[in-house]
Amino acid sequence: MDPEAGGTRPRADDPAGPSREVVDQVRRFNRAVTQRAGALQDAFLARGRPLGEARLLWEIGPDGADVRALRSRLELDSGYLSRLLRSLQHDGLVRVEPSAADRRVRTARLTKAGLAERAILDRRADELAGTILRPLTGGQRARLASAMSEVQRLLDASAIRLRPADPRQPDARACIGAYFSELAQRFPGGFEPARSTQVGDDELTPPAGLLLLATLHGRPVGCGALKLHQDAPAEVKRMWISPAVRGLGVGRRLLAELERRAAASGATTARLETNGTLTEAIALYRSAGYREVPAFNDEPYAQHWFEKGLS
Amino acid sequence: MDPEAGGTRPRADDPAGPSREVVDQVRRFNRAVTQRAGALQDAFLARGRPLGEARLLWEIGPDGADVRALRSRLELDSGYLSRLLRSLQHDGLVRVEPSAADRRVRTARLTKAGLAERAILDRRADELAGTILRPLTGGQRARLASAMSEVQRLLDASAIRLRPADPRQPDARACIGAYFSELAQRFPGGFEPARSTQVGDDELTPPAGLLLLATLHGRPVGCGALKLHQDAPAEVKRMWISPAVRGLGVGRRLLAELERRAAASGATTARLETNGTLTEAIALYRSAGYREVPAFNDEPYAQHWFEKGLS
DNA sequence: TCCATTCTCTGACTAAAGTCAGAGAATGGA
DNA sequence: TCCATTCTCTGACTTTAGTCAGAGAATGGA
Structure with missing residues (x-):
């Protein structure tokens, strides 16, 4: 059941909100594509077995899985x-079978017949994909x-959520770790966290600071942090976006949200420093209104220092 | 349950079949859209009522509907x-309530509360559309x-089915009627079926001929016909595609299928005539390999005559 | 008038997709 | 050792989305 475009009610004239015709297109898509594709898929994959079972069979995968992970x-x-x-x-x-590591846990594996x-x-x-593609010409297939x-990428972009997180949490740790790994790979001389200016977990925890996590369907895909100072500029730190979701405006969203929260905490200026190798990050900061300024700290890995007024 | 790309099995090298990466993209899309968007939609529209009931409420619509139509x-x-x-x-x-026209039939209407x-x-x-669109920038929304x-249009193109039909059937009648209406509108002097060369229903029925219907989810969206002659060219007739699905290659598909069937019936040549006003049709015929030839009949509404070898 | 067909409804039922309660075993920290 | 927590499983049950059979009323054509 998909209500189609409810064309009788004009959209409120909110310049920040989506336009009527974009909303209608999304609704039409929801009706036409989501339901039809779902029904067709279910019919194709059922094979006389409840869908829940078929789904589980697939998710167990060739390597097996713990029951709690499946749950x-x-x-x-x-x-x-x-x-x-x-x-x-x-x-x-x-x-x-019980897991060797923890006997409360069960591990499910596919048998030969299951595989x-x-x-x-x-x-x-x-x-199923073939039945969809076959009636189309080569050009239509490529266009489809x-x-x-x-569509998929933009729906992913839409589904990304930003939330504060404690830097000690596993998801936050994973993002910061990925950030450091990437720095180590991309900097010509490598990157060692110990040689960089230290930022403690407490400094990125309210009220001294803040870490934001970006997640896609619960999975961490990015982070960014603030160090807040009384009567001094807020510092942006730990900006990292997973390569899987780059190009979707996530970094920009994260940065904007950090700025919002810095301003809400009374900061009138935001600052950050960065290495010259991170060209996309530099482009993001410039296009977000950051201007290059003289060095304001002695971070060994930085070659560029940026500042932006937050009014 | 959506199996994602099964990347372990290379695609057979069939130049007419879809490539591996296109199939994978379709599978990824099915998974992402069907499950996630579908579940989100159901959650949004449920309102503590079974989906079947909500769906029915919507389908009854503001004007009510006969139960058999809903069925x-x-x-x-x-x-x-x-x-x-x-x-x-x-x-x-x-x-x-019982329908006035036929007391076996019930008509369902929404009450005030139902409306x-x-x-x-x-x-x-x-x-729901708003939650999808809101996190996106204006540019992303337009792109989405x-x-x-x-996607929707190409999936429609994919879902179009061609089948033979009796020209007397309501769906066929509707298409031919729409065809004649469009001719009447587009021809400078109008169009009257009675002044055109007559083609009887029997002439478009096997073995003398054939009518093909194009349908989209059961709805007629186009037609084309053949008149077959012993030891003489086959004639293509009644080519019409609904404006709703033009530009999707349906006409081309219909024409190709008519040619196939003509060849299968022993014809070595296909012919057709057309009015100069129908520029898109003429372009289709030309690009499908039809060459303009001298008039081979005295159809009053034709200015162009085409022919194509079917080997 | 008869009869085949159409339509809706009710009875009886099924399968699938779950939920909630709670028992018993295992784990790890105080 | 104790205890809070985690995990899985079984009992008992519900809701949803239907299916099949068949009765009774209405329709239209022979």
């Missing part, structure tokens, strides 16, 4: 998941793939 | 539909709308 990934009730596994086990497609069934599902998914990629 | 449109079992209506009736949202509930659904669908439109 969390598929967002299923422990009881229901147990039942689905029982059913697949009964059909000889799955084997469930064969999964391969059939794989083929079926290919066939390109448009689908664009 | 056919939504492809629901008569018993189940009756139950859904009962439930909505119990909630005071729907009124069901209010429908308006809420309308608003919710807007809000454009990409969605492209």
Whole structure:
């Protein structure tokens, strides 16, 4: 059930909001594509088995998976998941054993028959794509793939959420770690955190500072932080975006949100320093209104210092 | 459950088939859109009511609908539909009465409360689109709308089916009627079927001829016909595509299928005549390999005659 | 008038997709 | 050792999305 464009009600004239025709296009897409594709897909992949079971079979994967990981990934009730596994086990497609690392945990693995069934599902998914593509010309196929990629990427961009996080949390740690790894790879002389100006976890925790995490469907895909000072400029730190979501405006959004929060904390100026190798980051800062200024600290890995008024 | 790209199996080297990466893109899209967008949509529109009921509420619409029309449109079992209506009736949202035209038939109408509930659904669908669009920049929104439109149109193109039909059937009649209407509008002097060279229904019915219908999700969107002659060229007739699906290669597909069937019936040549006003049709024929030839009949409304070898 | 067809509804039922409660085992920190 | 927490499983159950059978009323054509 997808209500189509509700064309009887004009959109409020909000310059920051989406226009009527864009909203209508999204609604039309929701109706036409989401539902139809879903029904077609379900029909294609069912194979006489409940979809929940088929889905689980696929998610267990060729390497197996812990039940709790499956529970969390598929967002299923422990009881229901147990039942689905029982059913697949009964059909000889799955084997469930206690994990060696923690005997409370079960690990599910596909049997030989389970792997064969999964391969059939794989083929079926290919066939489904084939039925969609076959009636089209070569040019139409390329255009469809390109448009689908664009829709998908923009829906991802839309789904990215920003939230404050404690720098000690695993997700935050992972992002900062990825940031440091990338710096080590891209700087000509490498990067060692110990040689850089130290920033403690407390400094990025309210009220002294703040770390923002960007997540896509719960998965961390970026971070950025603020060091706040009384009567002095706020410092932007730890700006990193996962390569998987670059080009989608996430960095810009993160930076804008950091600026907002800095201003809300009373800061009138934001500052940051960066290495000359990070050309895309520098371009982002410039286009966001940062001007290059004389060095304001002695960070060994920096060659450029930027500042922006926050009014 | 959406299997993602099954990247371990190389695609057969079939130049006419879709490439591996296009198939993978379609599979990724199916996964991303169907599951995520579908689930989000259901959550948004549920409002504590089963989706089937919400869907029915929407489909009844502001003007009401016959139960049998709803049954056919939504492809629901008569018993189940009756139950859904009962439930909505119990909630005071729907009124069901015998139709004046045929007392076997029931007409369902929304009550005042039903109309209010429908308006809420309308608003919710807007809000759903809004949540998708709001995190995006203006440029991203425009790009998303454009990409969605492209995906939708190409999926429509993909979903179009060609099938033989009896020219007397309502769908065929509707297409031929639309064709004649368009000719009447576009020809400078108008068009009257009676002044044109007559083609009887039997002439477009096997074995004397053939009519092909193009349908999109069961709805007729185009037609084309053949008149077959022993030891003489086959004639292409009644080529019409609905404006809603023009530009998607449907005409080309129809024409190609007619040629195939003509060749399969032993014809070595295909012929057609057309009015000079139909510039897109002429362009299609030319690009499909038809050459202009001297007039081979005295069709009063034609100014161009074309021919193509079918080997 | 008869009869085949169409339509809606009710009875009876099923399968799938879950939820909630709670028991028992395992883990790790105080 | 104790205890809070985590994990899985089983019991019991519900809701949703339907299906199939068949009855009774209405329609239209022979």
